[in-house]
Amino acid sequence: MRKTILSLALAAAVTMPGLAGAQSATAAEPKSPHTITGNLGLFSSYRFRGIDQTFGEPALQGGVDYSHSSGVYLGNWNSNVNEGAGFPGGNLEMDFYGGWKHSWGDFGLDVGAIYYYYPGTSAGTGIAFSPANNRTGQVASGSVSNFEIYVGGSWKWFSLKYFWSVDDYFSTPDTKNSNYTDLSFAYDFGSGWGVNAHLGYLKFKNMTNGDYTDWKLGVTKDVQGWVFGASYIDTNADGDCNNTSSPQPYCFANSSGTKTKDAGRSMFVVSVTKSF
Numbered sequence: 001m002r003k004t005i006l007s008l009a010l011a012a013a014v015t016m017p018g019l020a021g022a023q024s025a026t027a028a029e030p031k032s033p034h035t036i037t038g039n040l041g042l043f044s045s046y047r048f049r050g051i052d053q054t055f056g057e058p059a060l061q062g063g064v065d066y067s068h069s070s071g072v073y074l075g076n077w078n079s080n081v082n083e084g085a086g087f088p089g090g091n092l093e094m095d096f097y098g099g100w101k102h103s104w105g106d107f108g109l110d111v112g113a114i115y116y117y118y119p120g121t122s123a124g125t126g127i128a129f130s131p132a133n134n135r136t137g138q139v140a141s142g143s144v145s146n147f148e149i150y151v152g153g154s155w156k157w158f159s160l161k162y163f164w165s166v167d168d169y170f171s172t173p174d175t176k177n178s179n180y181t182d183l184s185f186a187y188d189f190g191s192g193w194g195v196n197a198h199l200g201y202l203k204f205k206n207m208t209n210g211d212y213t214d215w216k217l218g219v220t221k222d223v224q225g226w227v228f229g230a231s232y233i234d235t236n237a238d239g240d241c242n243n244t245s246s247p248q249p250y251c252f253a254n255s256s257g258t259k260t261k262d263a264g265r266s267m268f269v270v271s272v273t274k275s276f
Helices: 002-015 017-027
Strands: 034-043 059-068 072-080 092-104 107-117 145-155 158-165 179-190 193-203 212-223 226-235 251-253 260-262 267-275
Antiparallel strands (some): 059 072, 092 107
8 A cells, every 4th residue: 555655656746747846946045136246457548438547557447246136236446546637646546336227128227326536635735637727627625526326228239328416526616517428339249249339428517628528439359257358539628738728627737747648638448357
């Protein structure tokens, strides 16, 4: 009798795969709703919204991101900068951001806020932009910082994002409500190859000759998780250091004033990045 019952039980297990699958699913651990990732990159130059942030020198960058299955995310990203790029006494940029994003098929939405902080900067003791600027570029007091909120949408390979400065734009007096529009394109060809493009526009409130357009064309190659990139970046920002007839807010000078650079000049930037 026990042998017959055992045989029937084994037969039921074989002929009822749904039951076996349910038991396996019950035993499997549920997928965590939390995701943490990191990134690290080396760039031949750091260009923020098309403007040189490292006075033509290389940049080491990296950060960490947390995301939840609900769409909520938080993150921190960091890069070295040069005080000659408008950060008197400072050499580090720290970005803190958070928001919510979600996708519906090919469409996506992203809303959030970002805070840019430059520890060690001594605002009010240096020139944030250019001595030639008729608005001297002198920042008010304390460390250089900037706080923005943003909203963005995406469709397949395209994304459009709008940033609005809640306070004075990078601590430049009377520039609250400055804004930046970012239109980007990215396409994956497969086999690790990809292309990207960008067009941006900065509306710099109450800054003479502060508005400009920037653009970028780039290509990437993924080699076993290491992404190699090359980009051409250019702007029409007013940064001609030889032009004394009109304000040139993007002519940056080093701390001693012995060297100047057009921070909006065209440049090829090469990079290697890794996510983990």
